Amino acid sequence: MARFLIEVIGTLSDAGSLFMVAAGLTLIFGAMRVINLAHGSLYMYGAFLMTTFVGASSGLRFWWSIALAAVIVAALGAVMELGIVRFLVGKEPLTQLVATFALFLILADTALHLWGNGARTVVAPSSVSGRFTIAGAVLPVYDLVIIGVAVAVGIGLWALLRHTSVGWRIRAAVDDPEVLESGGVNLRRLNLGVFAVGALLAGIAGAVVTPQVSVAPGMDESIIVTTLLVVVIGGLGSVTGTALAALVIGIADTVGTLVAPTWASTFMYLAVILVLVVRPWGLLGTPER
């Protein structure tokens, strides 16, 4: 039982951070039909900025740093959108993939200049850095923080998309951007906003996970692959599908680690392949796309 609880919380925490990154990517894809290979770089920048802002201290500053890092990443996203990504709207997949991969390269090298080669760590404030015991299971408190933030992000996105006029506009853009635009909406501005929000989510995720990972170059490359997997099996453009898929990936990873440690990462890919064989357009995706 205790063992089970540990695995569940661990899985949820992994799935939670994955969901935050992937939700941003899928939101951008849904509204703009642009796939962004540099999305993982935004996540990495969130993490690196966090290490800079937190510095040696911890405490209240920790939470402010998350917010600040996320906002700066959102601004970086806005610059990317204005400079490059908006010219990729309506282009074919290859163009988008190559161009955003180029952004990935540029951002990776720039990060190397800014933060160097070494790994950095961030210490969470003492209030959330310990462990707690429940039903005999000893669990990291910080797992709950990640789960909490992920749930908050999920609810926030849901509320945005369902209950605000901007959210309706975004969903309308997913359905038919041309009609929206010829109906009077400045689509470029909307896209800019969507891209910034997507970047914000990646930034939050990157900043929030810092106490649990070592922040180093290469983070971008490893997260983007998993994120793409999540987004693809969730169905490109579907936020709910992304949440489901993050769980699927998280569970596959956990089960894999338990059942056959040397094949653990392979499990994740098998889950992806299985989903795509049954539903080539992902769990909640639509065939037209």
Place this chain on the structure above:
Amino acid sequence: MRLVVEGLHTYYGASHVLQGASLVVEPGEAVALLGRNGAGKTTLMRSIVGLTPARSGSVLVDGRDLRRAPPYRSARLGLAFLPSGRRVFSSLSVAENLEVARRSCPRRRGPWTLKRVYEVFPKLAEVRTRRAGHLSGGEQQMLKIGRALVTNPEMVLLDEPTEGLAPAVVEELGQWLGLLTRENLGILLAEQSAAFALAHTARGYLLEKGRMRFEGTMEEIWDSAELRSALGVAEHPNRTR
């Protein structure tokens, strides 16, 4: 609103689709845009609103040139474009569709409110919480018109509104067009269906391979065997009945 299109040239990549098309729609006037499959009717409308910007020529709305303006500008000036087919925001509810449309042009005030749209189209009120993707073809046409009306336009561009509709619904659509005319809205109606255009417009243009082949009253068009054959219609539609 007065719409004047002059010498529009539009390309899809290398293919030269509009080859100097011109037309005029006076305020409150209903004008037909006729032409066979692939003549360029849709392209002309897309170039007018800016979805497929023309490479040269001009699109004057009350004297202002919109050829290179982004599509949202024409909507905010009161030019509503209703593309053909089932172009509604399918995952949004009917009410959300109308609300999105209304807020897209927040500065456009006028007689048309959500309430009035629901009064004119009681059917829309009945299905207001339903996903627009689940509406019937007729209901979707209604929603498209409603979406245009809540922006209080001065002119509407209708691209083949009768396409795929049952005859009864086409008749209803005719009544809605009558309503638009009574409200003094300008109408540009692209149609292949000759009878429908004849019934609802007085003047028309015949587009052929991206050029205006003829301009005149609808009667003139139908009285000329040559123009009829250019349109691919054998008889004056009213005389066949």
Place this chain on the structure above:
Amino acid sequence: MATSFDQPVGAGHAAGLSDGKSGGAGLRPGGGSDMMPVRRSVVARRIGATVACLAVVSILGVVLPVSSALDLEYVVSLALFAVATNLLLGFGGMVSFGQGVFYGVGAYVVALGWMHHVLSFVEAMLLAPFAGAAVAFFLGLLALRTRRLYFALITLAFSQLGYTIVQDQSSFTGGSNGVFGAMLPSWLLDPRTAFFFVLVVSVVAIAVLWKVTDSPFGLVLRAIRDNRERVDAMGVNVFAHQLAAFVISGFFCAVAGSLFVVYSQSAYPALLEWTSSGTPVFMAVIGGMYLFPGPIVGAFAYQLANTYLIEHTQDWQIILGVVLLAVVLLRPDGLTGSIEGLRSLVRRSGERVRGRHRHGSNGTGPAGPAGGEP
């Protein structure tokens, strides 16, 4: 027809990334027309150019210092990798980000055959392409169920899957350290011999690929790229053709991978990684996907710049990124496409001056990625 290039939100956007054809009207291998017999002088010129290039490369292989000759050897094998990838990319309109798998399989067959003492070098070199083709067959069965962006992303996932397997099954594969050692037979130990071995194998393989693209099969492949629905309606088995292309590409990517072992006497997991899968794609994009020699030019440009930049600056990734952006946004036809476009421009204006009847620009103009139906 490049709808998507001159309108911010084109028809392609409305239909959701639906610009299905990545080709455009005029992709002809080598610059002739698909339909018309190529003039003899053109053929002669092309053969001449090819022979001249080969002669230059051969001479360089002899006169260059050994280390530079090795660089050149590597570039030659990469050129094969890029051409094999471009069979899918430029000719098939299938954006695969998983070619590293076949490359890696080719390399590992040779390396593991040596490490586990099960295959002689020659046996391994002969087996490698077929192993690549077999893997491509099974992955193709799965990946070709999807299209376009999903296809690109699922092949990327395969690439990463291959990487993970090789990395994690360390008892068999050597894990993240990879395999290295004296795996070449004695007759290949001389670097000049190895150079010509790699050159000959690559040239033969590229020649075969040229034949493939120039065959009726290649024609169908391009027709599918340009208008899948129409080809489908004509009763052609689209899936089978695409799968065949995928297998052929896998075959030759594995050849390139096995040549990597000749060059480096090693194999390691990163060969299969998605970034490695991206390399031949970028080479093709830089060189130009719509002409047969494009990827070769791209491979030379990419790798020479890479070698030079790594020596002289830390920022080669930034430079590569900027170049990729510039090419893909400003010159989507790549280097060869630009040259070809210039040439046809000159040719056409010349014809105009002489007042001759102009042929349609079909095929002579730069073949931009096209917009169109899904």
